Amino acid sequence: MKIIDNVISDRGSKYAVSGAPCTSPEEAKAFIKELCRKKKFAKATHNTWAVLLDEGPLKNDDGESGAGMVIVRMLEREGLKGHIICVTRWFGGKHLGGDRFRHVQDAVRVYLEGLG
Template sequence: MALTVFDKIISDRGSVYAVSGGPVTDRAGIDAMLAELTSTRRFAKATHHSWAAILDEPLKADDGEAGAGAIILRMLESEGLTGHLVIVTRWYGGKHLGGDRFRHVIGAVRHYLAHRPRPGGGN
């Protein structure tokens, strides 16, 4: 399996969110998946790519969206999803969202968890 992308899933006050992810086994896999995502012009121009994965240890990054990586990580932990990277991308629309940005990160991760491809093709 490779990178799965769900684009333009949330819009609020000009900001647009996407969520992506896929299985990874190490930090190099995380870096490769982030590079694959940002190799497209649209995603390269995004404001934030917050992400988390649980490998041998939990890993996360906010990419300027303070607290977003921790939210993603907590959701992966509660789902018991290890060896998997989830990336929430935001294109900033010019208006601050305040606490709503956390609600959107949660909504994006929920969307990914509900729609991601499963091994063997089952959903």
């Protein structure tokens, strides 16, 4: 599991991005469970994630409506199958509107660049 903390900060909201190889829905659930064992991530407002599997995309918005699909689209563009990416947000008290989707994209981009 690779975690990149404090990727983005905007109006009090803070973002992190994490990921790992993942080849099944069970592995995706295990990844999120393992991530949330860290108290900081368990207390996050949103742990939005997605993975492209052979049987199709799997995603969870975790209350950040539409954010999972943003991650799916980026994974499809990269052609990255079998790798889960999770963007975590701690809400800072101010609504970000459409900027939240840009932040999800930026966080995923940072993670993908780290993969090489």
